Amino acid sequence: MTGRRIYLDNAATSFPKPEVVLQAMVRYSTELGASPGRGSYAESRQSAALLTRCRERLCELFGGASPSHVVFTLNCTDALNLAIHGTVDWWNEHRAGEPVHIVTTAMDHNSVLRPCSALLGRGVEVTRVGADTDGVVDPAAVIDAIRPTTRLVATVHASNVTGTLQDVGAVGRACRERGVPLLVDAAQSLGHVPVDVEAMGIDLLAFPGHKGLLGPLGTGGLYIRPGLEDRIAPVRQGGTGSRSERDTQPTEMPDRFESGSHNTLGIAGLLAGVEWLLERSVEAVRAHEAGLIGTFLKHFPGEGAGYRLHGPDDPNRRVGVFAAHA
Template sequence: MAENCKVYLDNASTTYPKAPGVAQRVCEFIEHVGCNVNRGEYEDAYSTAEVVLDTRERLCTLFGFNEPRNVIFTQNVTVALNMVLKGCFKAGDHLLISAMEHNAVMRPLTQLTENGVTFDRIPCNRDGELMVDEMESMLRPNTRAVVMTHASNVCGTLMPIEWVGAFCREHGLKFIVDCAQTGGTFPINMQAMHLDALCFTGHKGLLAPQGIGGFLITDSFAKELTPLFSGGTGSFSNLETLPLLLPDRFEAGTPNLPGIYGLNTSLNYLEKYGIDRIREQEQSLTQRMMESLTEKKLRLVGVDDATKKSAIVSLDFLGKDNAEVAYRLDSEYGIMTRCGLHCAPNSHKTLGTFPQGTVRFSISHFNTITEIDYVVKCIHKILAE
């Protein structure tokens, strides 16, 4: 590759490019449809409603769920987590979380502690792996749920959500999973894994636009949730009280229809291309990069087996300023990464990279071997200085 080319390796923040056809589908809605949903008695409104329902059904297929009406659209996974956490837990409730949670979980929980909710962090080892043997002893009589990311956004290490789901079922706990880093890449089956709520975002592995996300929730858990927002839904307009019907109960106001159209297209792409194929390509590129970076001047953060992590290579440049390295990778070599604490300070404390953070390279199946080899070459140049 020629130097000063552009290589995008910030896919854990948001994927680029999006799935083929997504931009065109968003544009098509804005230019040729443009109407609202659930609020018009005309053909375009009906066809829009069909796209929205089809998108809910495709998400059910992807995530092993059987209730399209229980797929709730939100702005993103952060809003989804806020709605689930703040809508359910109250003074006296105790939660367990992993030590690797993003601030999308931590900040709502910290707010909830002001109202009498408590939580404990299940410890993880220096590679970010969950210490499952500790969980039993951490239970209290008032423990109500486990909240957990599926994969660390800092180092990619996967959490054993199937095992944790069985643990929650055995102990009568709710299980809430944040799949921001794995949706569209790793298989998730809500029913088999005993998930009560799965919070997702569209703009990462689902390859959809920013501004669309949501959660899938079981009937029993939905009954325990108080809606965080209320307003018009286009249904039960004779009432000034919240509807009980899902998804209306949790979808007040006009939804992001351009985003849903884009998500519909990206889900179609994922179905045809295959998430197993995507994951295998990403793991191959990730393993290639990790095996090419074994210098003593570097610390690879997290597990070194690409099959046990999302497609992230997180590096601590020993003896150098990580922020300066990230700046040089971009300014001199056109390599786009993310440096810092990645909105997950306790993850870095667990991994031993606080406060300096890491330089995170997050890979997509749209990346190539040529690009990965170029990145490795540029890192070696910086290390040689």
């Protein structure tokens, strides 16, 4: 193949990464390389400080109240599984016999739908709210689906198929009024559009590190609103580098949910990606991408040429993910 190739698979993972991301990973590998929280020597302390700084910068990005409530995960799928299974496990352990109901939407990714489907055999009820032809889920329909037994509402922020942005804020405000936790899948939105967990009423924010945040594969996280961690059970137990004299999992955050050695190499790259993004501002990224979306929509051949594009035709109501068929 000759000529220049243009990478168009950023919905799967962003590429190429900023040079600073690669430099940060090389620097960690050659200058630190130590496991955080496993020793008192300088390199281990510096690795631990790197994790703390990444948590702080992530909170700066999405308005999180407590950096210690940023839990590092393998990816967004891992974060969503922790939120969903951890919530159900807590209810089954502490409120045995009480019904558990979860609300999802037709636009959710399989990383939400499949964990919920797996729970059906354990007596969990799941309601899936539909969407219109543009992939828009009516917030009122989500709110109407909430019952006294609803323990979790899960929704995607931006579709990985149609690019449709959902009105998460409207759902979040209603969930807060009803005392129901809201889990948001920000796989296609964080880093592309502004996200403020407090203003939008988001209790649990699941995100990948390798997409809009420009970090490497194998990184991600779950932000848990302070106070909610006590109603989510850890889904794995093991070494944390803290409270090692105990046989039981620590209750302190983030160790409650972080067992085993961290992907510190990947998190070094994630930190660099987040800082690169913050220096430029998500608002500037959004304005640039909205312009590109508008140009694409303007020049797309359309139904007159035998093609149908899915999702809204307003750049402000979508991200730069497109699906079409002939």
